[in-house]
Amino acid sequence: MTKTNRERAREARDARLEQIVHTATVVIVALVLLLTFVGSTAAGTPRENRLEQIVATVAGRRVTVSCEANAVVWKREVESAQLAAASVAYYDPEQDVARFGPLICNDVLMFRRGAASFSSVMGMFIAAHEAAHASGIENEGIAHCWGVYWAQDLARRFAGVRFFTPSSRQVLAWAKQIQRDSPSEYRRACGHARSVV
Numbered sequence: 506m507t508k509t510n511r512e513r514a515r516e517a518r519d520a521r522l523e524q525i526v527h528t529a530t531v532v533i534v535a536l537v538l539l540l541t542f543v544g545s546t547a548a549g550t551p552r553e554n555r556l557e558q559i560v561a562t563v564a565g566r567r568v569t570v571s572c573e574a575n576a577v578v579w580k581r582e583v584e585s586a587q588l589a590a591a592s593v594a595y596y597d598p599e600q601d602v603a604r605f606g607p608l609i610c611n612d613v614l615m616f617r618r619g620a621a622s623f624s625s626v627m628g629m630f631i632a633a634h635e636a637a638h639a640s641g642i643e644n645e646g647i648a649h650c651w652g653v654y655w656a657q658d659l660a661r662r663f664a665g666v667r668f669f670t671p672s673s674r675q676v677l678a679w680a681k682q683i684q685r686d687s688p689s690e691y692r693r694a695c696g697h698a699r700s701v702v
Contacts, residue, residue: 646694
């Protein structure tokens, strides 16, 4: 059975149409992915936006924040920055970016009115610590003290914890626990930090 010229022309047209549709689909998917990436980079994620507000409050200026949601990617990033494997955050002065690992980003985002937890207060403390570095403080002990100092205030400003309430007292107790559990050289630096803050 031989094909007629009309059948061959229809098959060739269908093949070209199928190729055009395939190419158009690939281009559309690529554009959507590109726009999604550019949009998320420009606008920031809700976690990054929240952390940027917190870091700006302590640092006294806008600082870019990066939240890595993937623990495996975070581990690689920490290793490439030659930091301790247990690092949960760090400030990169060359790029002026405060970088936070998955646990801290989630803890700060989950800090809701009246639902403070030790880990969320720790998240606020770490955000304030990195913000102190972004403000120019290089000394780890003084940055640590800034974190302790700011933890309760940040809880009030960003999580709605009110003064003189059980939640406020609990946040203060957790901040004091963070201070008590700190290395002694960090605790000694806090005398100097009070005069700086």
